[in-house]
Amino acid sequence: MSDTYIDIEKESGEAGFGDYFALLKPRVMSLVVFTAAVGLLAAPGHVHPFVAFSAILFIAVGGGASGALNMWLDADIDRLMNRTRSRPIPAGKIEAEEAMALGVALSGFSVVMLGLASNWFSAGLLAFTIFFYVVVYTMWLKRWTPQNIVIGGAAGAFPPMIGWAVVTGGISVESLLMFTLIFMWTPPHFWALCLFMKSDYKNAGVPMLHVTHGRRATRNHIFVYTILLVLISVGVAFTNVGGPIYLITALVLNAFFLEGAVAIWCRDEQQASQDSYKREKAFFKLSLLYLFLIFGAILAEAVLVPYGLGGW
Amino acid sequence: MSFRDDHEIHKRRLGRNLGVAAVLIGFIVIVFGLTVVKVTRGDYEPENAVVSD
Numbered sequence: 550m551s552d553t554y555i556d557i558e559k560e561s562g563e564a565g566f567g568d569y570f571a572l573l574k575p576r577v578m579s580l581v582v583f584t585a586a587v588g589l590l591a592a593p594g595h596v597h598p599f600v601a602f603s604a605i606l607f608i609a610v611g612g613g614a615s616g617a618l619n620m621w622l623d624a625d626i627d628r629l630m631n632r633t634r635s636r637p638i639p640a641g642k643i644e645a646e647e648a649m650a651l652g653v654a655l656s657g658f659s660v661v662m663l664g665l666a667s668n669w670f671s672a673g674l675l676a677f678t679i680f681f682y683v684v685v686y687t688m689w690l691k692r693w694t695p696q697n698i699v700i701g702g703a704a705g706a707f708p709p710m711i712g713w714a715v716v717t718g719g720i721s722v723e724s725l726l727m728f729t730l731i732f733m734w735t736p737p738h739f740w741a742l743c744l745f746m747k748s749d750y751k752n753a754g755v756p757m758l759h760v761t762h763g764r765r766a767t768r769n770h771i772f773v774y775t776i777l778l779v780l781i782s783v784g785v786a787f788t789n790v791g792g793p794i795y796l797i798t799a800l801v802l803n804a805f806f807l808e809g810a811v812a813i814w815c816r817d818e819q820q821a822s823q824d825s826y827k828r829e830k831a832f833f834k835l836s837l838l839y840l841f842l843i844f845g846a847i848l849a850e851a852v853l854v855p856y857g858l859g860g861w
Numbered sequence: 862m863s864f865r866d867d868h869e870i871h872k873r874r875l876g877r878n879l880g881v882a883a884v885l886i887g888f889i890v891i892v893f894g895l896t897v898v899k900v901t902r903g904d905y906e907p908e909n910a911v912v913s914d
Contacts, residue, residue: 566880597898665895
């Protein structure tokens, strides 16, 4: 009897609700929600709280839809990498075509609903973000160039701009700087992960920088992009979304981040493998905290303005 | 007559159906809420509406 059940289970492809939710890359979605919310709250102007809530929800759904389409297109690679082997498609829980259908449906749904809830400029920006992540990054750059994560990182940098556009209906220097902040943060964040994920990408044939140009070059690139990130993030302090709280937060975080990047730059593979990539792992964790706190500081400046505390 | 315990597959199916139901209810709440907000702030008042001849 139990064998029969096992056969039914295999053939029916009965995935649970959680499996479909996992297709939407919830961890990436949480970053999208947070940065979009900061962009929305830091923007000059006002939207009704329910419209703001709905807009962030639709932005998150759009981000999740592009995650599902990414998993559909990358199923062959995901099967080969330890980090992604347990995702719903390579694990055999969901058919690739189902992921495609869910991704396409949610993409259309999220763009139309964002347009109806707020404005069509922000909806267009969300549509472009999905297109950029799925077509430009996943289909084209990822398998073609070691600069994949640099250019493709733009897709993850759009959410604060979309949040900003929900309120203002357009783009400004501040929203472009928030975009640039995430854009510059993505390469060191991802390359640090690549350094300690060892041969995962090589096995899958993905031309990541450490596969094509070696680990030394990757360490150099992490250092250079960190310097660019430091300049941008300190520069944001002197715009309308910055202020003393942001400036202090940025200076402290950038000091730690730069110290981590210098440490990675000065090490070689022998030193790194001796302590199991301790500094690289610490840098990766710090990068997550960095983005959370730097956007948290922008948020703090925005919410304190009504009390006469935020901003310059 | 005896009822057999639900297999794990049935529990999963039930969980999925309940999840879809929750999503649909959530969607209805959001559309209703957005409609209330837009109507009460006058988005559909004649003077704010875009009228074409």
